Amino acid sequence: CAKKQGKHRYEFFTTDMETDIIHKMRLEAGLHKALKNGEFVLYYQPIVNVDKQLVAFEALIRWQSPDYGLVSSAQFIPVAEDSNLIVEIGEWVLQTACLFGKRLHDAGLTNVHMSVNVSVKEWLQDDFTDKVASVLAKTAFPKDCLILEIVETMLIENFKKVTDKICNLKKQGIRISLDDFGTGYSSLTYLSELPINTIKIDKSFVDALLEKSNYAAIVGTVIQLAHEMGFDVVAEGVETTEQMSFLQELKCDRMQGYFISRPLAEEKIWEKYCQGMTYTNLETK
Numbered sequence: 001c002a003k004k005q006g007k008h009r010y011e012f013f014t015t016d017m018e019t020d021i022i023h024k025m026r027l028e029a030g031l032h033k034a035l036k037n038g039e040f041v042l043y044y045q046p047i048v049n050v051d052k053q054l055v056a057f058e059a060l061i062r063w064q065s066p067d068y069g070l071v072s073s074a075q076f077i078p079v080a081e082d083s084n085l086i087v088e089i090g091e092w093v094l095q096t097a098c099l100f101g102k103r104l105h106d107a108g109l110t111n112v113h114m115s116v117n118v119s120v121k122e123w124l125q126d127d128f129t130d131k132v133a134s135v136l137a138k139t140a141f142p143k144d145c146l147i148l149e150i151v152e153t154m155l156i157e158n159f160k161k162v163t164d165k166i167c168n169l170k171k172q173g174i175r176i177s178l179d180d181f182g183t184g185y186s187s188l189t190y191l192s193e194l195p196i197n198t199i200k201i202d203k204s205f206v207d208a209l210l211e212k213s214n215y216a217a218i219v220g221t222v223i224q225l226a227h228e229m230g231f232d233v234v235a236e237g238v239e240t241t242e243q244m245s246f247l248q249e250l251k252c253d254r255m256q257g258y259f260i261s262r263p264l265a266e267e268k269i270w271e272k273y274c275q276g277m278t279y280t281n282l283e284t285k
């Protein structure tokens with residue numbers, strides 16, 4: 001659009017936008033290099049039940065960049081999603097998480113589930129279900145221990161296409177979790193038609209729980225309805241003991257958040273949960 005306007009284009013193409021685009025291009029080039037050089041790492045955040053027992057980990061990507069240091073996913077995932085890089089990154093994430101999940105099982109955490117974030121571009125690939133099956137076969141991670149997360153807004157926007165894949169994967173025994181629930185204004189009819197297992201109540205609701213009136217009622221009702229529809233409920237971003245006990249009262253099934261643990265690197269997870277077992281860092285480039 002700027003180009004068509006010829007010599008006036010600088011009126012529209014401001015310096016701010018220019019730096020923005022250059023920044024994005026640099027970042028994108030950096031991400032290509034990161035993938036090639038094995039600069040991504042996964043952190044794992046524990047998810048516990050109401051008795052505070054470990055039931056799952058959520059895999060969360062970080063970029064250990066020689067130029068920028070440890071970069072959080074919020075800073076680069078959107079850029080990876082805009083380009084098609086997310087598809088390749090996602091393959092690496094799934095494989096690495098399943099591999100680590102298998103090692104945890106072998107170290108004695110036999111029933112621990114592994115929850116992996118999957119971007120909508122990955123869900124929309126024709127061969128996504130085959131890719132998942134092949135990673136499970138390759139890593140020997142049991143399919144009934146894998147949870148795939150999809151963000152609520154993304155599912156609503158691509159309902160038909162994604163739902164077919166979800167049904168297919170679910171039939172194979174893989175579990176599906178609706179991430180950031182509450183940010184997408186799903187109608188309740190929608191919710192009842194979704195072939196999912198779990199909803200993850202977004203952190204913004206957990207934050208508001210004890211701060212804003214009505215939120216206790218909203219969260220309580222969501223949990224009750226979810227249960228009636230046969231879904232489990234995970235609360236995200238639990239930071240205080242008060243939030244934790246209130247969510248327990250509201251019959252929330254599982255919790256995740258800094259109050260329980262921050263996301264941790266592989267070796268920290270190993271230290272904490274697989275005491276006595278020797279940890280070796282496998283390279284998964």
Ligand code: C2E
Nearest residue numbers: 060061072073074077093117118119237238239256257258
């Ligand atoms: P998400 O899937 O909703 O993940 C939860 C985010 O909340 C994580 O941020 C986690 O570190 C953070 N968190 C957990 N507990 C607390 C808490 O008590 N307080 C606060 N303040 N934050 C908490 P993170 O790791 O920066 O990830 C941000 C988002 O980036 C994720 O949101 C997810 O949408 C995306 N993401 C992360 N890893 C991947 C990945 O491997 N693939 C894809 N496609 N997306 C990913």
Ligand code: MG
Nearest residue numbers: 058117149179
């Ligand atoms: Mg998630």
Ligand code: MG
Nearest residue numbers: 179180200236
């Ligand atoms: Mg979330």
Ligand code: MG
Nearest residue numbers: 151179180202
């Ligand atoms: Mg999120």
